[in-house]
Amino acid sequence: MNILILGSGGREHCLAWKLSQSKKINNIFAIPGNAGIAQIAECTALPINKDNFPSILEFIKNNNIDFTIVGPEAPLVEGITDYLEGNGHAVFGPSKDAAKIEGSKVFTKKFAVRNNIPGAKAYFFKKNDYEKAKEFIEGLDAASYPWVIKADGLASGKGVLICNSRHELLEALKDFFIENLFGKSGEEIIIEEFIEGFELSIMCICDGKRIIPMEPAQDYKRIFDNDKGKNTGGMGSFSPLPFVDNVLQKKILERIIFPTFESLKKEGIIYKGILYGGIIIKDNEPYLLEYNCRFGDPETQVVLPRLDNDLLELLVNAGTGNLGSTELAWSAKKCVCVVIASKGYPETFSKGDIIYGIKDYSNKSDTLVFHAGTSMDKGNIVTNGGRVLNIVSQDKTFNGAIEKNYNKIKNINFDGMQYRNDIARKVAEK
Ligand SMILES: Nc1ncnc2c1ncn2[C@@H]1O[C@H](COP(=O)(O)OP(=O)(O)O)[C@@H](O)[C@H]1O
Ligand SMILES: [Mg+2]
Known part of the structure; x- marks a missing residue:
């Protein structure tokens, strides 16, 4: 199959990397992609806003693309799935109506209230x-x-x-x-x-009929160590969550996630794609904070490396309503992601700084380098956004994964690079 990935972040690089291991993959295309995605996919710079949906459809036809995976929320909320499906093309991502679950917090809050979902x-x-x-x-x-x-x-x-x-x-x-x-x-x-508690996210794969939760993850929102400083898009993440036991997981699924999917159905919304629940736990009870209608970034980068299923098969089956009795299989390894951001982030960010130490790196070991805001300039990989790189390691222990990440980071350098030193340390084995 030829597939198209829409988006340009670390999430999309991780998707491309995982999809490249699928049995049925032929060519991977990305719009617009980044310098890392370009190592495994053919990248084309096109805008992905509503005005440009027709050019994306033309691109799909010209390149014989069989299936499209939408990374970011904006085109989903603008109805890209309806547009492409309406033109006979299969997509992974919810319809415009379903994407309201992220596109309108008022819609979702009222929906949660009338369906007794705690929040x-x-x-x-x-x-x-x-x-x-x-x-x-x-x-x-x-x-x-x-x-x-x-x-x-x-x-x-x-x-x-x-x-x-x-x-x-x-x-x-x-x-x-x-x-x-x-x-x-x-x-x-x-x-x-305000609910005082700890947060986690749980991404679920939906095909309109069935919802399959993936393993939960936790991310770090603040720019500095010990959760100090401004909010960011996410400075790190890890999975699995040793502090979430089966009892708590069951509560999250049975009180929040499954009733949401069933209530959406009852209200006439067929949900397919990722349903991402942002959950807060207070006194061991879960409350819904929000839903997102797509893969999380940087949660995806610690969940997909642990997934043993063929991702292309999974996403195509979800996108076409055919998950059937699919079950997910997970590696027992711990996975940790450290985000490296550029100078000035999150207020501003600098572009064009040469990144040293990753040019010839191929993602073939337990330590992966996913690109987020990068591009090529005169043969160099340079910064091109706020969040620049994601360093992702797997190991039998969190300690091992943490050490691999920070060892790798020692070899990476660019002007003004910033990253947190405390990612996943709270779950490191004593
Ligand atoms: N009711 C709440 N109680 C406590 N913290 C909250 C609440 N609502 C939001 N937050 C905090 O604000 C963050 C962002 O809110 P969220 O609803 O996830 O919006 P978004 O991700 O779209 O910015 C949450 O991750 C959480 O830390
Ligand atoms: Mg959020």
Whole structure:
């Protein structure tokens, strides 16, 4: 089969790497891809927004592509699956209606409430309700903080603010409704209770009829060690999670994940693709934080290396409604991912810095280098984004995987590179 991967991050490099091991793979294409993906796929620079869906379809026809896997959320929310399927092409990724589960936090929160899926208590306000929202905030008890305020629509991970005081919450409300910092995405908001706990994510493969959970993972959002500094797209991850036992896993699946899939069906939404649950655990009880409609980045990079199934077969079967009685098989190895970011990230990022130490590296050992923001310039691999590289190692122990990662990083160098030193150390064996 010839396949097309849409996207340009570490997630997509990991997908391409795993798919390249599939039995039925012929050629892999990527739009737009990056310098790492280009080592295993033919990359073409085309925009993947709605206006350009017709050019993507033309590309698919011209290159005899049999199946397309959509990496990022934006084209899914814009309806790329409906568009390509409507033109007779098979896709891995949810329809526009189903992708609302990520595209609209208001939709998902209301859906969760009416289907008794546990989560934070929430209040909804539209832009023309500014005064009502202000009054609501002024009525909140000072002792009840923090409160969380969220933009309804996609905001690249920047649309959620945790406010520790009335002043902060009122300022945030202004950012949404008066300053319009989030544009259309912020025209409706949620103000919800803060849940104190630890987070995990669980990505599930769906074919419209069946949902198959993959092993959970945990990621690190803050830029600096010990969860200090600004939020990022994710600075590291690991899987499996030794602190999630079978009892807790069962609660997550039976109270949140399975009822979601069944309720979507009942409400007429056939979900296929990845359903990614963002879960928070408080006092050993799980609560839903959010859903994403695609593979997580950098969670994918620690889950797929442990998966023993043929990924192409799995994704094609999911995309075409044919998972049947498929079961997933997992390696017992521990997997850890450290993200290397560029100078200035997450506020800004620098482009064009030459990356030393990875040029001739091929992903053939227990340590993998996935490219995120990279490109080629005059024969050099250079930085081209905020998150630049993902170093991913597997080992019998977390200690072993951690050591392999940081040993590999010692050989990598570029101007202003930054990474966290504490990834997965909390689960390292004593
Ligand atoms: N109700 C809540 N209680 C505690 N923390 C929250 C809550 N809602 C969101 N958060 C925090 O904010 C982060 C981002 O929120 P999320 O809903 O996942 O939005 P997104 O990933 O789209 O930015 C979460 O990972 C979590 O750390
Ligand atoms: Mg999130």
